[in-house]
Amino acid sequence: MNALTAIGTWVCLAFVIVGAIPVAVGLYQYLLVPIHPWRNHYRKAAPYLPRVSVVVPAWNEGAVVGTSIDRLVRLEYPPDRLRVYVVDDASTDNTPDVVLERAARYPGRVFHLRRENGGQGKAHTLNHGISVLLEQDWTEAVLIMDADVIYRPDSLRKMTRHLADPTVGAVTAYISEGSARPRYLTRFIGYEYVAAQTAARRAQNVLGVLACLAGGAQLHSRENLEAIGGRIDTTTLAEDTVSTILTQLNGRRVIFEPYAVVLAEEPEDIGALWKQRLRWGRGNVQVTKRFAGLWFRPWKHRRLGGFSFGLIWFSVLLLPITMVLSSIGLIGLFLLGSDLAADAFRATWFLAACTYLFITTMTVQIEPRTGRRSWREAVAFPGLISLLVMATAFAPDLFFRTIPGLFGLELTAIGEDCVTLALYAWLSLCMVAAWLTKRVEKTRFGKVLAPTLMYVVGYGPLLCAITFDSYIKEFRGAAQVWDKTEKVGRVMA
């Protein structure tokens, strides 16, 4: 019996340690960011203005594509070195009219390519355009973007300067949430993009390996695009990630350029966000399976197969699982009567609290405009309940004495056990609560309740819940459909 208890204790402790790994990796990524001033690609960058063909996939994008084209032809880029190809994926709205009107307004610079049989997804649409422009010798670089994104005037030439180095195959920009009047959810997304791009991708620049070219802003040299097959992958829902990995497997570098800023429209409600991120999450699961022989095998590829990159990749992909393991481990230790339960809980949440403080303080400084606009969302990113749980790492009596004391209460022994179990389970329960928030949004009072719940439960847990859902959908082999995110033209023009 004692031996079983000892084994159980070690297993539970291992679960808790595994649960802490993504938190430690998050902190590790952020500690790499201040190294970026010394480990970046700027020393090899130079003014370089290749002939760029822009491919814009469009399916019913009449509301946004006109503005995008207008901004593209006004980029600080030589007009005779930039062409825009809008690939109309059998749109049923006024997209063809809008594009043809722009083609007439900007002759020789904007082209309308029509797919009569559309609906196969973004990658197929892109391939239609890429096949046309690669037939011409004119194209020296290809910019793949989304129909709704708005490029800042200097963004393209800030990307092309890295292609002056022939070892670079592709460059990506910073996609910034660009609503003129952002709602609560778009402010969360804006903050998330600062963390996930301007911080995390700088860290990846430092490591010399990038996980993903942003789908809305990926610039490929012609040589690179031809080397990866002259087409975009159509077998997964994460075609941009596949292109990124193939580029690096072919020996070319991929660079993130933080000063090339592209504005994008993002979902305003949880349902639309869930749909978008579920596609991304399923795509990542598919990519992980496709490159199964690569991870943690530096002899296959020094950087993609490296330990650091593997940890970063799987920390994001497996975060929901590690959260559940952490809860199981803590509850297991508690039920086994181990004194380690309280220590492991405090250590886990102490690490989480320090990581949260470091990441939040850095992120709001990295992009001060978003920091000012989204400071509430930055604070509430993990959720107010998680913040209270973190606070127990600093003040252990918070849930057992201080809060009950505010109401003139004193916890009994059973009450203390219930609170303890609830705290240990919160890492898993928060994902269930996030899923319930999505359900609440659809109800009559959803418009009022959902935003409040989002701040209480947290945006981070919502993303984890979506990732969890992506496992389920992949495991069940759910239909692989390209659920397009609706865009209505809210981005500041």
Next chain:
Amino acid sequence: MSNPQPVGETGPVVPAGLVVPALPSEQEMVDEIDRDRRHERYLVRAALVATLVIGVALTVRARWG
């Protein structure tokens, strides 16, 4: 529906009526790269501030936790 101009044919260099922003000179672009490279040092300051915040939190915990 067809393009006003066949795909692949070269049109006028600057379409009439289109306001094209001035492209910086090569030297200006070189200076811009250097400026962006040097600007990255602000990340060090951001990390120091973040470390300071953690330091304050730990001090608070040590004193009153």
